[in-house]
Amino acid sequence: MTRLRPPDWLKRGLRPLRTIHGTISAAFSILILAAIGITSLNSYKLSEEAVLSNSQAYLGEVIQQVGQNIQSYIDNMENISLLIFTNKDVKYYLSDNPFLSREEIRTYEKSISDLFQSLLYTRKDIASIMVFGYNGRNVSDRRLTTLNPYVQLREQDWYVKAARAGGRSVISAPHVQNVVSGDYEWVVSxxxxxxxxxxxxxxxxxxxxxxxxVINDICRSVKLGSRGYVFIVDSAGNIVYHPQQQLLYSKLREEPIERILSAGQSSFLVDDGAGERLYSVQDSNFGWKIVGVAYRSELIAEPDAMRNSFLLWAAAALAGTLLISLLLSHRITRPIRRLQAAMRQVERGNFEVRAEVEQQSEIGQLERTFNMMVGQTQRLMDERIQTEETKRRTELRLLQSQINPHFLYNTLDSIIWMAEQRKNEEVVRMTSALAKLFRASIAKDDELVPIRIEQEHIASYLQIQKMRYRDMLDYEIDIPRELHLYKSPRILLQPFVENAIYHGIKNMPEGGVVQIAAEVDGDSIRFTVRDNGKGMDEETVQAVLNASARDNDGRDHIGVSNVNERIVLTFGAGYGVSIESEPGEGTCVAVTIPKVR
Known part of the structure; x- marks a missing residue:
């Protein structure tokens, strides 16, 4: 069977695509064609979305201004009600004072009515001001006022809600005020x-x-195109104002009230066959929702939007072409730069880095070899670190298990002696402190513990020693509470305190003081253990740090050097223990660790 082969002219035409130049040229051609196609298809849509977005912002600002204007009128009404609320004449007039004569009542009524009239004189937006007392006395801005006998005052919605509000103001829905005979005006109360x-x-x-x-005039003054409008609903969904209120009442027009109530402060589109409309909803401080409505057809100018969108996408296509050129060039050299960056990371000591292998070329093979080399180096280093870590943990467990037999014997002996002396309270304190000390010594789960735990441990140790040595030993612990949440190695301070007692204070006739403190030093925490004991010379200090010193009882200083080694192994050579001492001048041990939470 004869195998079909592509003609020579096709081979010659495809040959340039095998080169970098051909690849870039083909990519440019595809990109330009795609950009033009995308521009033609999406320019109108994008421009339309931009116009709608701007319209939403503008509509929101307009509606917000309407709300602020109405709020100013509500605030004025609030101020008037507060003036009435605090007026002494009103309080006295409404009181149940049985000694008020009719003449005095008329005097109060005139004073209050004159006050209301003076308020109305400068406020043409206020229809009326009235006060209805539970004692049956009523007064308004008009001296001669007759209540409507056909209206049950105490059943009015504004009356019932105010009586339940506990002194807070209540805003009503629009209604005809019919409390006063012959005065039937649409108001908001x-x-x-x-x-x-x-x-x-x-x-x-x-x-x-x-x-x-007043509210009608504010809303009518807003122009939202030739057909747009503003309307207001209260929190219960009642229409406060609408320019086509009669159509709403007759069910010839509907508004999406439920969606408005649940919208919060947002915008949404509605298309019910009467034209797609943009609704913008704003909440107010007085419980109403201000709604602006604009017709989508009036917001979008199609030719301008198309032109602007086309120009925008043409510019984007040009920019995209240039960007692709840069990206392709970057792609060619990226593997080499990536491998170079990985090598620099290894030079800085970061053996976690790996070169990302994306190609099957020679560079890809080089990246795989590099990763194998770094991985092998990292494994060797991890094995060494693991060995050192195991050694350090072994030493720590050994240290924790070495409860000084002299200390334990002397403590138990002291407890027995106090028990024989019937010093029960002291027995309880020393036993409790010893139990806490044992608990801290045998707990091996965490190498780092909160400084609060370390403070409790050293306090228990010093409490025991204080009860043993009594007046021969005093101690002070000053560790700020803000350091309690930071962590330190377990049993950090006990070796230094033990050294201060046994080597510095114990053999002094007058005894001594051990002072423990901690402070923040930049990114580190510095502990100090200070005593006023007999001190040490420089040779002894070095021996203590190197674990080669022993006292007359055979006790050595391995605990001190062990703490120093633990700190260096855990946190690095920048941290550790330093000792300052002079014979006859006491000793100060400084322990520095990083701030660790």
């Missing part, structure tokens, strides 16, 4: 229960009515 002087007992209800046409 602010009502508040008035309290007596001690603020405990209600005396009546203050009512401030805002003319509804």
């Amino acid at each position: 602010l009502s508040r229960e008035l309290k007596n002087s001690n603020g405990m007992t209600g005396q009546g209800i203050a009512l401030v009515d805002l003319k509804l046409n």
